[in-house]
Amino acid sequence: MKIVVCVKQVVEVPSYVEFGAGGADVDPAFTSRELNDADTYAVEEALRIRDEVGGEVVVVTAGDEGAVEALRRCVAMGADRAVRVWSDGLSVHDPIAVARSLAAAIRDEAADLVFCGVQSSDAAQQSTGPALASALGVPSVSVATKVDVVSGGSGLTVRREFEGGLAEVVELDGPAVITVQTGLNTPRYGSFKEMMKAKKAQIPVVDPGDAGASRVKVRRMFVPASSGGRDIEMIDGGPAQIAARIVQLVREVG
């Protein structure tokens, strides 16, 4: 079975930021980047299935040169190959453009199954997976908490999650895109040796061409008013004072 996993090197911002790119994004000097948490579960799920039924796991990202680190981490985890998709015009803030760019690379792979993380921690749109399914012309299931490959790889039984902890079991035929919810497995780390090996992995770059054209542009970014403009009592003093105030408020409830 050939499984493609789409991953993202997400951007983390600290408490204090300044803006660059003419105000349209956070100045990269203030950010750090790492593999998106939900994607580690998606990669683990793909590796688990490969190890059970055989086949290949290919990780793909749409991102700039810095995003290659996410791919290397996945290779260290055990992915067989990695592909990076990028064109200078591609906006990572447009999930549709990102999905179409990913599709441009994935189409050639003729995958039996495609996984994405349920959402990226930085954009939190839950959109790349469903948009990718549409671009590939295949069905999707979002927020999967269990994935079983049946009928020798052509069938899928998926448990998905809704509000309030309600779950639904659905069946579908591959190829399909499944967005993987956190917690459905325990993602492995690569060993030191595997990480050293992943550093040397050859990672080709695919140009998505027109697919990366975007219908949305970031006009500006800004830091929202703290506490949303509401009144909030900030407890002065150290941990002792904070603890005392908490106990007092608990006792007021009675």
Next chain:
Amino acid sequence: MSGVLVVTEVVDGRLDESVRELVTAAVAVGGPVTLGVAAADVDAVLADTAIAGVDEVVTVRLAAGGFDHELQRHAVRAMIEQVTPDVVVLGYTIRAAAYAAALAEELGLGFASDVVGLSRDAGELVAIKPVYGGKVYAELGFASDAAVLVTLRPGVWEQAEVAGAPAAVREVALGGSAVSRVRHVEYLAPAGGVDLKRADVIFSVGRGVGAKENIEKFAEIANKLGAGLGASRPLVDSGWLPAAHQVGQTGVSVKPKLYVAFGISGALQHLAGMSGSKKIIAINTDKDAPIFNVADVGAVADILEVADELKALI
């Protein structure tokens, strides 16, 4: 191409509770507002569509009950083709997110999800959405040659008033080619166990606890003070606490008299389960954590140090 199409889902035989918020946002954008509903038993929810500001209702009759995101996508596409709106708004729910971006991709629409502000600036639609864990907001503009589909964060807009009578209803037919590639097997009820819904006071721990061993401290303090123990999802994901402790969108929704959030950042999906609490205390080392946006009392501190002081006090 003008006006706003508001699409809502039917959950347990009722319109999703965010529908009146969506209408408020749609009215502010301007132009006629059409409310779209697709369900097996549309007639059962027609009374709920009587909302001030709604000019017309469009319905699509589905063959089967329950939620099928494939059929829902076909239905909303049929509505868009009939109504030709320039803006389509949905709630940012798990159900809508399952098909919203696919529909935008299919029809070549402008798209953004988890939007918290929507307006027009010289004719251009402008959406605001949180990025980077909610610490920064992005203001997005869209190409004007196609409609724009946005999903709106629940709980941001006021609820529109209920109207005396529903608006005129137009039924939209779903073509025979609209079939689902996903087959329903069964629904599974949420995990039982601790009953957080009954607790007057809840102490909830998030990733800020750092390690599994530290949870015991908070459990002990909560127990001594008669509080229930809640948690954010990552703690349940890691197997540090059973699922019944999870507060939030996919866990339990609670409205205690007092909710204390220890080391929880305040992601949308956590807020969805606790922002209705009467009083909220938030303790976090990051003074800009979004949890402070919903807190009544806050402290910037290390929760482990606060826990030691709490233990000493009680």
